[in-house]
Amino acid sequence: MERSLAIIKPDAVERGIVGRIISRIEKEKLKISAMKMVHLTKGEAGRFYYVHKDKIFFNDLIEYMSSGPIVVMVLAGEGIINKWRQIMGATDPAKAEEGTIRRIYGTDIQRNVVHGSDSSESVKFEVNFFFSELEVENGA
Ligand code: CMP
Numbered sequence: 001m002e003r004s005l006a007i008i009k010p011d012a013v014e015r016g017i018v019g020r021i022i023s024r025i026e027k028e029k030l031k032i033s034a035m036k037m038v039h040l041t042k043g044e045a046g047r048f049y050y051v052h053k054d055k056i057f058f059n060d061l062i063e064y065m066s067s068g069p070i071v072v073m074v075l076a077g078e079g080i081i082n083k084w085r086q087i088m089g090a091t092d093p094a095k096a097e098e099g100t101i102r103r104i105y106g107t108d109i110q111r112n113v114v115h116g117s118d119s120s121e122s123v124k125f126e127v128n129f130f131f132s133e134l135e136v137e138n139g140a
Contacts, residue, residue, distance in 0.1 A: 003033070003136075004075045004084045005126035007115035010068035013037075017105055018071055021114065024101060025075070028087055033137040034074040038130070042066045048129055051122075057110065064110055072130045076137075081123065084116040 008021050025032065040048070045065040052058050075084055089100025093112055096103035106112045117123040127136070 001076050002078060002080045002120070003123050003127055004080045004117045005115075005123060005130065006073040006075050006084060008071040008073075009111070009113055009115060010064060010070055011107060011111040012105065012113045013069050013071060015105075017113075021101060021105075022071075024087070025073075028083075030080065030084065030087075031076045032073050033076040034131050034135050035071065036130075036135070037069050037071050039069040040066045048126070060110060074127055074131060074136050081117055081120065085118070088114050088116050 006025075008018050012018060012021060022032075042062050045062040046053070046058075049058070049061055049065065052061060055061075077083070087101060089096025089102040089106075091102070091112060092109040093102040093106025094108075096106065101114050102112045117126050
């Protein structure tokens, strides 16, 4: 079964919109196979986002991602990587389609509320980064 790693980012947790985002995930009938809240250190955020280490926004990104707790989830289902990306909308909330999570709740290109894996290669790394096999529901 295909998986995607989803994150509800610190700005969303801080603003108290975790419930609304999970509700949207359930309304869309996506399957949540694992979920927990964690507070990353800067080092951990840097390791998670290492693919962006040479980008100009890297330091701001890890500062932001370690600024407060986040909710991490494993979503599972056919075509889930693309499905979740469509429901999130484009990285920049201003460019995201009407009705997407980032368009509705996003503040700017950094504080864009949610994350989703962008490919099956990144899923493996991202799911293993946060979850052991024991924590992910069997078969998902
Ligand atoms: P995400 O999908 O989690 O992947 C990388 C994150 O870096 C992205 O969401 C944004 O939070 C952030 N990001 C991407 N592009 C920029 C940018 N141009 N300026 C600032 N932050 C960015």
